[in-house]
Amino acid sequence: MLEARPRPPVRGEEPPAHASARPGGRSWWRGALSLVVLLALWQVAAIVAQSPVLPPPSAVGASVYRHLLYGDLVQDVAVTLARVAVAFALAMGIGSALGILLGRNRVLDEFFDGWVVIGLNMPALVTIVLCYVWFGLNEVAAVLAVAINKTPLVVTVTREGARSLDRSLLEMAKVFEIPRGRVLRRIVLPQLAPSLMASARAGLALTWKIVLVVELLGRPNGVGFQIRSFFNFFDIAGILAYTFVFIAVILMVENCLLRPLDRRVGRWRTA
Amino acid sequence: MTGLKLQGIRRSFSDPAPKLVLSGIDLAIETGEFVALVGPSGRGKTTLLRIIAGLDEAYEGTVTWAGGRRPRLAAVFQEPRLVPWLSVLDNLRLVSDRDRDAEARALLAEAGLAGTETAFPGQLSGGMQRRVALVRALLVDPEFLVLDEPILSLDPDLAQRMREWIGAYWRLRRPTVLLVTHDLREAAFLATRILVLGAGEGTIVVDLPVDLSHPRRQDDPRIEAIIEGLAHRDPMLLADGHDDGRDGRAGRPQPLE
Ligand SMILES: Nc1ncnc2c1ncn2[C@@H]1O[C@H](COP(=O)(O)OP(=O)(O)OP(=O)(O)O)[C@@H](O)[C@H]1O
Numbered sequence: 378m379l380e381a382r383p384r385p386p387v388r389g390e391e392p393p394a395h396a397s398a399r400p401g402g403r404s405w406w407r408g409a410l411s412l413v414v415l416l417a418l419w420q421v422a423a424i425v426a427q428s429p430v431l432p433p434p435s436a437v438g439a440s441v442y443r444h445l446l447y448g449d450l451v452q453d454v455a456v457t458l459a460r461v462a463v464a465f466a467l468a469m470g471i472g473s474a475l476g477i478l479l480g481r482n483r484v485l486d487e488f489f490d491g492w493v494v495i496g497l498n499m500p501a502l503v504t505i506v507l508c509y510v511w512f513g514l515n516e517v518a519a520v521l522a523v524a525i526n527k528t529p530l531v532v533t534v535t536r537e538g539a540r541s542l543d544r545s546l547l548e549m550a551k552v553f554e555i556p557r558g559r560v561l562r563r564i565v566l567p568q569l570a571p572s573l574m575a576s577a578r579a580g581l582a583l584t585w586k587i588v589l590v591v592e593l594l595g596r597p598n599g600v601g602f603q604i605r606s607f608f609n610f611f612d613i614a615g616i617l618a619y620t621f622v623f624i625a626v627i628l629m630v631e632n633c634l635l636r637p638l639d640r641r642v643g644r645w646r647t648a
Numbered sequence: 649m650t651g652l653k654l655q656g657i658r659r660s661f662s663d664p665a666p667k668l669v670l671s672g673i674d675l676a677i678e679t680g681e682f683v684a685l686v687g688p689s690g691r692g693k694t695t696l697l698r699i700i701a702g703l704d705e706a707y708e709g710t711v712t713w714a715g716g717r718r719p720r721l722a723a724v725f726q727e728p729r730l731v732p733w734l735s736v737l738d739n740l741r742l743v744s745d746r747d748r749d750a751e752a753r754a755l756l757a758e759a760g761l762a763g764t765e766t767a768f769p770g771q772l773s774g775g776m777q778r779r780v781a782l783v784r785a786l787l788v789d790p791e792f793l794v795l796d797e798p799i800l801s802l803d804p805d806l807a808q809r810m811r812e813w814i815g816a817y818w819r820l821r822r823p824t825v826l827l828v829t830h831d832l833r834e835a836a837f838l839a840t841r842i843l844v845l846g847a848g849e850g851t852i853v854v855d856l857p858v859d860l861s862h863p864r865r866q867d868d869p870r871i872e873a874i875i876e877g878l879a880h881r882d883p884m885l886l887a888d889g890h891d892d893g894r895d896g897r898a899g900r901p902q903p904l905e
């Protein structure tokens with residue numbers, strides 16, 4: 378007969394750690410150093426090239442300053458950010474609702490799986506053009522196009538989470554006849570939180586990139602629109618100025634909103 | 649009044665191999681009875697509880713509740729089934745309400761769990777988690793209480809205290825109780841009626857009323873007599889080994905009679 382040996386603890390069996398646990402030793406000044414090196418390389422390249430299409434960092438900095446003080450930069454970023462926010466919220470709301478539905482209902486899932494695949498592979502540009510053609514060159518069409526682009530991604534990630542919901546807890550809820558809303562809030566959503574966070578992070582990056590295209594194609598304001606006008610005037614410093622400011626804003630949203638949320642979601646695991 | 653009536657309940661599983669677990673359960677449980685269901689591992693006790701609790705609908709036969717509606721039900725599952733990301737108190741609030749916190753705390757204290765309100769289930773021992781699950785079941789003041797081996801991984805003294813607690817609760821509130829246990833002594837100590845799920849045949853082979861007044865004494869000789877009688881009818885009940893029923897009754901001692 379085999380001897381029963383105590384099993385060594387297997388680390389990998391624990392629930393996945395959250396992004397809050399950053400590898401130690403990585404400090405802010407190394408990140409800063411890497412940025413400085415990038416700027417230096419860029420400066421050197423600009424000096425060597427001596428071309429109007431590759432302005433040095435100093436020119437871009439000056440452009441940022443000018444647009445901040447005398448231009449529409451703040452307004453444009455605000456407008457774009459508003460579009461990102463609305464499209465993001467729409468896609469997260471609709472996408473996760475659909476994802477939960479498909480993840481919990483095999484018949485619906487089989488039926489709509491093909492639709493989701495088509496949605497995932499639909500080029501963003503096609504959705505945008507079609508939305509403008511069908512709904513007109515207006516705000517609704519712009520936001521809708523972005524939301525439609527992002528929704529299939531949210532659906533697939535949430536559906537995966539909904540499929541692996543703990544059945545034993547749902548059974549417990551059924552026996553005790555716990556009200557539906559409470560089951561959703563306290564049992565289902567906490568299990569979906571990691572998937573929702575993952576799709577939120579992936580989604581935010583995707584959303585703002587698509588919003589720029591939408592603006593470039595058919596809006597009279599916003600970062601994307603400005604980038605097109607700079608393109609028309611060959612103002613590369615302007616393009617880069619707007620881009621960097623916008624990246625900075627998005628990183629701030631990510632760091633000040635998503636990351637703390639992520640940490641809160643994973644709190645019970647470390648408690 | 650008949651609280652629950654089962655007629656011709658059959659349940660088989662096809663995965664991994666075809667297997668008939670319950671092959672015709674006929675059973676009527678009166679409101680307020682304390683029924684113990686005993687039988688070695690793998691005979692289908694949990695399967696039957698799941699059908700009664702409405703968690704398994706792939707059975708043949710009928711389940712009828714008095715008055716045509718399912719009563720307010722509570723269960724202690726074979727595993728604690730606490731929500732790991734909710735504190736003990738929040739787990740209890742799931743099934744009751746915030747304004748019943750005082751009751752929840754009182755029940756926790758009675759179960760020897762005072763001070764664990766803010767702990768997460770993962771921070772409690774297995775025996776403590778089971779007791780939280782028991783508190784959760786009692787907190788909803790059930791009309792029908794399903795207990796699937798609620799007293800496991802507790803030391804003998806604590807186990808006995810929990811038995812007495814369950815008995816006291818039953819005398820006070822008179823819910824209908826269906827208790828699954830491997831422990832004949834526990835069954836004879838608490839139940840007003842003992843059912844034995846047969847090996848191989850998947851039916852109830854013994855239906856024994858226990859006419860002893862409540863509360864009972866642990867060392868009551870009549871409890872001993874009941875245990876002996878049951879063991880006589882089905883020696884497997886004492887062996888407490890795993891009985892997956894696959895081999896039928898062939899190699900096993902036949903009940904006398
Ligand atoms: N979901 C399932 N799929 C396949 N077989 C199952 C399933 N659930 C139970 N069984 C089988 O049915 C039989 C009875 O299982 P059940 O869990 O009801 O036993 P039990 O009497 O509660 O045992 P224990 O005392 O160990 O809890 C077992 O042989 C088991 O393999």
Ligand SMILES: [Mg+2]
Pocket residue numbers: 693694695726796
């Ligand atoms: Mg069982």
